[in-house]
Amino acid sequence: MRWAGVVLVVAAVGYVLCEALAASQFPGYSYAHHYISDLGVPYESEEGRGFRSRAALLMNLAFVGQGVLLLLGVVLVLRGARNTPRAPLLGPGALYAVGMLLVGTVHAGPREAADGTSLPHAVGAGAAIVCGNVLALVAARMSERFGGGRRYRCASAALGVLGLLSLVMFVADSGSSAFHLLPDGVWERLAVYPITAWELLTGCTLLLTVRRRRAGVRGGVRGGAYADPAGGRDGPV
Template sequence: MREIQSDASAVARSTTIAAICWILAGIVYLLAEAITASAFPHYSYAMNYISDLGVPDVEMLGDRAIDSPLHMVINMAFVVQGLLFAAASICMVRGSRLPLRVPIIVFALFHALGMVLIAVVNGGQHNNELGLGWVHLLGALFAFLGGHLTAICVGISLLLSRRSSFGRPSRLIGVISVVIGLIGILGIVMLQVDVRAVPRTVLPDGVWERIGMYAIIVWEIGYGALLLSRLRTHTPLSDRSATALN
């Protein structure tokens, strides 16, 4: 009996850590982006790329004037967000019976790697001249698709799972997770298609890119909040007692 209670307590702790990490990851990113953008003269969430905030030099990139005095803030946030996202995914998988546990961890690690790469190798002209522009682009690809596919895999797992911790609402949560992931992928695809294949620009580049990024942020904060809510309302009394005793 004590072993069962101990296992249940460990699962609850692991899930709680996952939820907190996801929520913190989203909040850290949003705050850092807002703070960095506030110090960037004439920064436009619609016209500028997110990575413009992380460029340390004052320069012109295409038709965009770059001047980000707080570039270190957003670059540190990229790393923190990615690592918290990966940590959350690993902790959640340890405390769950989701069918797609391995893909969830793999895609979360790709997301973390991508976030670290775009922080370490910024998208400035200096790195482009050094031939490192592809590293930044690869990091962006990993970060976006890794985050989107993590959300999609979690959603599919909830749809396939017969014993989800969310109970009856799990199918709805699964569908929403998949939809959010697909919306994020659409944003990144349209970031490329809108410029190259559409006669007139449907939305500015910054908007499409932020659809891709904010899909990840919305999902991680929302899913983290749902996990915390589930723990508070559905944890059996015996598990709570075991957690308190530990």
């Protein structure tokens, strides 16, 4: 579980740092009005929102790396959690990774929009957002299997709900001329960042759980008993 926690924390922190660095290399970039994917367009264009990313390669690597690390974290969690059904976590995790791979390898700039080749990017982004937030909801239901308590369960569920509702609002708000509540970039980030926050929350929870269990084992040994790190009964040394 410790390595699962490390991987998820690295995934979350690394992604946020890469996005911030890429945004700093994009003159005039707006977190509110530009899409995250604009940072990965590898050419300059003044069409539409304007595309001037000077760190497109970094951002695209961050997209792909985010998918790979989240899936790796899920696999490591399943290896450490005994008698845990694999499909409910592994399914969304794998689809998230595939979606992020498409986001990082198929661009969504004006050239791709003009020739119709940006569709895989849109499908991948949608799949990643949906599956990442669904993963947070599933983890909330299965939290006791890997050491998450009530507060983790509530926070994980809240993040998943926030992300999915924000995705619905992003689609509705950007596709309607009848109302406009928030800029597209805000809705998109309200759909994406809960996944990143869930990674950080889960990673820290796993690391704290491992630390507490090790402290319990040491205390049990000093007292003449051992504590099963997987949650089993104490017994004689």
